[in-house]
Amino acid sequence: MTKVKSLADLKKMKEDLQSKVNLREKGDNVERMVQVKVSMATCGIAAGAKEVMNQLITELDNRSVDAVVTQTGCMGYCHAEPTIEVTLPNNDPVVFGHVDDKKVVEIIEQYIIAGKLVDGVIPVNYETVKEHKNK
Amino acid sequence: MANYKNHVLVCSGTGCRASQGEEIVLNLEAEIEKNGLGEEVQVVRTGCFGFCEKGPVVKMIPDNTFYVQVTPEDASDLVSEHLVKGRQVERLLFTDPETKEKVADSKKMGFYKKQIRLALRNCGFINPENIHEYIARDGYAALGKAFTMKPEEVIQEIIDSGLRGRGGGGFPTGLKWDITRKVQAEQKYVVCNADEGDPGAFMDRSILEGDPHSVLESMAINGYCTGATKGLIYIRAEYPLAINRLKIAIEQARELGLLGTDILGSGFDFDVEIRYGAGAFVCGEETSLIHSMEGHRGEPTVKPPFPSESGYKGMPTNVNNVETYANIPVILLEGAKYFASIGTEKSKGTKVFALAGKVNNVGLIEVPMGITLREVIFDIGGGIKDGKKFKSVQTGGPSGGCLTEKHLDIPIDYDNLLASGSMMGSGGMIVMDEDDCMVSVAKFYLDFTVEESCGKCAPCRIGNKRLYEMLDKISEGKATEADLGRLRNLANVIKDTSLCGLGQTSPNPVLSTMDNFRDEYLAHVKDKKCPAGQCKSLLQYVIDAEPCIGCTACVRVCPVDAISGEKKQPHTINQETCIKCGACMDKCKFKAISIQ
Numbered sequence: 001m002t003k004v005k006s007l008a009d010l011k012k013m014k015e016d017l018q019s020k021v022n023l024r025e026k027g028d029n030v031e032r033m034v035q036v037k038v039s040m041a042t043c044g045i046a047a048g049a050k051e052v053m054n055q056l057i058t059e060l061d062n063r064s065v066d067a068v069v070t071q072t073g074c075m076g077y078c079h080a081e082p083t084i085e086v087t088l089p090n091n092d093p094v095v096f097g098h099v100d101d102k103k104v105v106e107i108i109e110q111y112i113i114a115g116k117l118v119d120g121v122i123p124v125n126y127e128t129v130k131e132h133k134n135k
Numbered sequence: 136m137a138n139y140k141n142h143v144l145v146c147s148g149t150g151c152r153a154s155q156g157e158e159i160v161l162n163l164e165a166e167i168e169k170n171g172l173g174e175e176v177q178v179v180r181t182g183c184f185g186f187c188e189k190g191p192v193v194k195m196i197p198d199n200t201f202y203v204q205v206t207p208e209d210a211s212d213l214v215s216e217h218l219v220k221g222r223q224v225e226r227l228l229f230t231d232p233e234t235k236e237k238v239a240d241s242k243k244m245g246f247y248k249k250q251i252r253l254a255l256r257n258c259g260f261i262n263p264e265n266i267h268e269y270i271a272r273d274g275y276a277a278l279g280k281a282f283t284m285k286p287e288e289v290i291q292e293i294i295d296s297g298l299r300g301r302g303g304g305g306f307p308t309g310l311k312w313d314i315t316r317k318v319q320a321e322q323k324y325v326v327c328n329a330d331e332g333d334p335g336a337f338m339d340r341s342i343l344e345g346d347p348h349s350v351l352e353s354m355a356i357n358g359y360c361t362g363a364t365k366g367l368i369y370i371r372a373e374y375p376l377a378i379n380r381l382k383i384a385i386e387q388a389r390e391l392g393l394l395g396t397d398i399l400g401s402g403f404d405f406d407v408e409i410r411y412g413a414g415a416f417v418c419g420e421e422t423s424l425i426h427s428m429e430g431h432r433g434e435p436t437v438k439p440p441f442p443s444e445s446g447y448k449g450m451p452t453n454v455n456n457v458e459t460y461a462n463i464p465v466i467l468l469e470g471a472k473y474f475a476s477i478g479t480e481k482s483k484g485t486k487v488f489a490l491a492g493k494v495n496n497v498g499l500i501e502v503p504m505g506i507t508l509r510e511v512i513f514d515i516g517g518g519i520k521d522g523k524k525f526k527s528v529q530t531g532g533p534s535g536g537c538l539t540e541k542h543l544d545i546p547i548d549y550d551n552l553l554a555s556g557s558m559m560g561s562g563g564m565i566v567m568d569e570d571d572c573m574v575s576v577a578k579f580y581l582d583f584t585v586e587e588s589c590g591k592c593a594p595c596r597i598g599n600k601r602l603y604e605m606l607d608k609i610s611e612g613k614a615t616e617a618d619l620g621r622l623r624n625l626a627n628v629i630k631d632t633s634l635c636g637l638g639q640t641s642p643n644p645v646l647s648t649m650d651n652f653r654d655e656y657l658a659h660v661k662d663k664k665c666p667a668g669q670c671k672s673l674l675q676y677v678i679d680a681e682p683c684i685g686c687t688a689c690v691r692v693c694p695v696d697a698i699s700g701e702k703k704q705p706h707t708i709n710q711e712t713c714i715k716c717g718a719c720m721d722k723c724k725f726k727a728i729s730i731q
Contacts, residue, residue: 003392006400007279010270017271023142024260027197040221057140068197069140072221 026068034067034112035087036060041074047081048100055104056084065112077122086111095122139177141218142196143167146259148183148344149337149376151191155207159191162210170219182345184259185499186246189229194241194259201241202227232495232517246496249515251477253485254301254338254461255501258345263380266387269348275393277464278352278359282401286316286360293463295471297483302328302419302456303534303560304636305482305549311453314443315361318451323363325354326447326454328424329370329377332416333532334583336563338487339457341499343370343377346461347384351394351407353463358405361453366407369424371414381409416533416587419561420635421446421454423589434591435635456561458487478504482548486559492529492566493520502547509543512566523568527651531560533580533587534640536647537573556647558640572669573652574659578606580644588637595638598629602645609656610670612663619656623649668730671715675731680705683727689719 004010026033038044038053053069060067077083080097086107087093096107097120110118145151145160160178167176184192189203193213200223202213209227216222228237229244238244252258261268269275281289294309315323327350331339343350354366370378385407388394396404410428417423418433425447427433446452462484466474475483482504488511491497495517502511508528512518519525527537536557545551549559567576581603590596605622608614626642633639649656658664665673678689678698685703690696697713700706708719708728720728 003390004275004399005392007282010275010279010399014270014273014276017267019271020268021261021271023139024144024196027199030197030199037221040219053140070198070221071140 026066030068032089034060034065034089036067036069037072037085037087037093038069039073039075039077039081039083039085040071043074043078044081044083049082051101052082052084052099052104055101056108059104059108060112063108063113065108067112080122083122088112088115096120097122139175141176143176143178143213143218144181144194144196144259145178146182146184146190146192147180147263148187148190148341150183150187152376154191156191158207159193159205159210162207163193163214166210166214167218170214172214172218176218179262180264181260182258182263183255183341183499185250185255185341185501186244186496187499188495188497192259193227199240199242201229201239201244203229245517246498246500246515249506249510250501251485251503252501253465253474253477254342254458254487255345255499256465257349258341258499261346263345263347264383266348266384266391266393269346273464273468274348275352275399277467278355278393279399280467281356281359282399282403286362289356289360289467290316292471293466296466296474297471297478297481298459298462298466298474299482299549300455301458301462301486301561303531303558305559308455308459311443311455312357312360314441315363315451315453318444320451322365322448322450323361324447324450324452325357325361325363325366326421326424326428326442326452327354327366327368327460328419328421328454328456329368329374330412330419330424331371331374331457331561332414332419332587333534333561333563335491335565336489336532336561338489338499338562340374340377342457342461342487343374344380347377347381348388349464350381350457350460351384351388353460354407355394355398355405356463356467357453357455357460359401359403361451363451363453364404364406366405367410367428367447368407369410369412369418369428372411373414378409378411385409415589416583417589417635417637420637423635424454425452432589434589435637437634458562479546479548479551481550486547486562488562488564490516490564490566492564493523493568493571494518494566495520504548505546507544507546508538511547511564512543516566519566519568523570525566526569526571527567527573527576529557529565529567529576529580529644530563531558531640531643532563533583534558534636534643535560535563536643537567537576537651538647539651556650557643570667570669572610572665572667573648573655574606574610574665575667575669577645577648578603578610581606581641584637584641588641592632592634592638594629594632595634595641598625598633599638599641601625602629602642606645609659610665611672612659612670614660616657616660619649619660674715675710676708676713676715676717676720676728677731678706678708679727679729681727682725684725686724688722688724689728692718692722694718 040049082099083097085093085095110116191205193202193205216224290312298308299305415433418427420435423433423435442452485501487501529537585599588595626645629642683705690698697709
């Protein structure tokens, strides 16, 4: 290991190492971040969800968007795989279908950064147990 | 570098490791490899999460899913379900004891809601065996910041923060540092007191196991402030995991030049050594600790002189405990003002408690000073086990006292606890329910002090033994009301005349239980009854004639032939010969035998 010889060295080292714990610090503040869930059941993976997820992480990173990308199970929209669900802070989740590499960029730039909806939104077709119970 | 999308944090504190934590890590790694996720998922061994009741704990990042009581066999489900398919493994989630609902996110659990983690900020978050993770969390930045300030300025910051010693006494930390700084000497020392001896206390162990670098960094800051170049950590040899992680931490810090000569180009030299203790309670007292480190018997000496003036090898020595040090980086980085904004008027910041006994959520918690006992026991601790009634909570270990229902709403801080007849101590908190006998509790703690008294001064060596014998007499039902007066008198004499903190505080459990549970003591001496049904000599095994069918099963099992009666007729127990072993009660199929 190279020695840390000055405070500037230490600061530089911290910045280089930041990525090691970034994921965990984001996890601690999840409600204040953009949350993206990628549907990764067999159908999603077959349709390319894995590539979509990788691309999401890289593209969000390139634009320095503080986001948490997680995978989730089948959302039930098998006709529109790969699907992703995007939750902006203090907003209801929005689901996008048929996501490919172009769509990823569009969603990030138009919806996540600029806040405008883009084509490909799938309307929510179910209610959760909680919503159902409270009716 | 691999681009990890998930981190799997596995608790590697002593408690969770004892429940096969290491096997869980190995199985998870194997399963992850098998599913081809090696480049995407990283398994991290961390320090204690605090939720020891439900260990071993595994936390999934970034979605914050909190799995409890995980076994090595669960690894394949966790990987194939959670990591591959993104489905939570429902059966391993925590069930809220009140709502009976599954809670996936740790932040929504009552146990974590009221906690503020300053001293435990990295426990359960970073891998304690990797200095890089500590640096990524601003590790050693406080030391770097200190170098840009004058030692007096750093000390002023600590004084302004209001931090007081977390080992129990509550002496203002900044003041202690300042005294050591002002004494002129050729060599000064920084000592970390990691001789955690209270029964049921494990906060210092958890900090050393989960975040050893924070202690090393603060010791170096202290060295810079006081002019000491040598640090010594006095730790009990029965903490092997903490020792191992400290060794790794010291090694890594040396490799990076964060310990050694000319640290961060400041011209300041500092290094740390580990010293092992044999686990004597009295060595938590600072003068005993220093004598033990010098190779002498672990016995206290009269103060003054204080170690700050004349300590290790007669040189000025700053002694602080583990948790105190763990708070220092937070104060320097976040500012004294922030730290002082937490807590009560005279007790600032947070306190780590080891919550144990008859509560639902046994574990390690860090709460702001000024929180009430009620919040700690009922909100964080989840209430009393098995729906029983709360009776008392013991704080401060063998030096502390037992508090009752009427103390539940007092804000916890150093002064309030003292005024209530207990003390902060190092932070053990043992909760008792209606089945606990307070005389037995006092006896338990006194048994511990008698055992641990070093024997140097007569009040502690002889007095505590006599005190124990008196309590024994009470629990045997052989004491009179006059004995209660003698008990209190002797307790006060021991308090006033003992040499060190051990003897001066050892009668506290007796005095506080006498004050708060006088009726229970009276029941023992006057009515010869133990209301909680714990003191064996005061119990009677009695056969109820109605359900007894005279099957003679009890007669055959009684080892002293105390039971007699005709076949098919109700039996009786001769109380004179009965030794109260309980064998008859276990044997009786008709529930005819009861304790009175």
